[in-house]
Amino acid sequence: MKREITITINDEVHTATVEHRYLLVDFIREIAGATGTHVGCGFEGRCGTCTVVVDGYAVKSCLMLAVQADGAKLLTIEGLARGEELHPLQAAFRDLHGLQCGFCTPGFLMTLYDFLKDPIDSEDAIRHAMSGVLCRCTGYVHIVAAVRQAIAVLAAMTPTERARWFPL
Ligand code: FES
Ligand code: FES
Known part of the structure; x- marks a missing residue:
């Protein structure tokens, strides 16, 4: 079963039709191309390397479905600096x-x-x-x-x- 969803990642709007079981970390890496979000433990929620900020809260993105983030605003490592100025x-x-x-x-x-x-x-x-x-x-x-x-x-x-x- 598929659904069209829209997620804003680092101020860029991404819309895609995805399977309900599609993980948020895959949306971030494969659809948004934000590959600074890493997968360290094979989607088991153990390593935390996939953590991103979803509507202000840190979330392990391998433990969240992309459809659950429909309409959300995300910040990933690519959005942390301000131009050349590091956070x-x-x-x-x-x-x-x-x-x-x-x-x-x-x-x-x-x-x-x-x-x-x-x-x-x-x-x-x-x-x-x-x-x-x-x-x-x-x-x-x-x-x-x-x-x-x-x-x-x-x-x-x-x-x-x-x-x-x-x-x-
Ligand atoms: S990839 Fe290890 S906690 Fe998400
Ligand atoms: S795993 Fe190498 S710096 Fe943390």
Whole structure:
């Protein structure tokens, strides 16, 4: 059974007719071409690398059907920077070595985007917030440090400056 759906991804509108069982992660990668959203665990909901922001909330896109996102607005890793200017969280990952191979990084960034909208600056809270994403390369220490840097940078901004980094 098929249905026509429309999903806005990083401000671009995508309309397609898909099977009801078609996964959101496949819509993002195959129809929208946003291949920065990765599949790490074979659609089992374990690795978190497929995490995107759906109407403001971090969601594992391999656990959601595309038809469930009909009419939604999504943000993926491709929509995080503003032109050449990295999101403060991306800049912090770069500055503090929050990644090695980078395969998991889109999942961490989109998960933590949600957390940074109303963050708690404590190691426990940060580790809890990112507990749905797995990294095979790092010891998470650098990622926690990067999140704390991003919290500080965002806290020093005016509300208008800050809002620029959280479109959803
Ligand atoms: S691909 Fe692993 S949680 Fe979605
Ligand atoms: S940086 Fe390689 S899996 Fe996380």
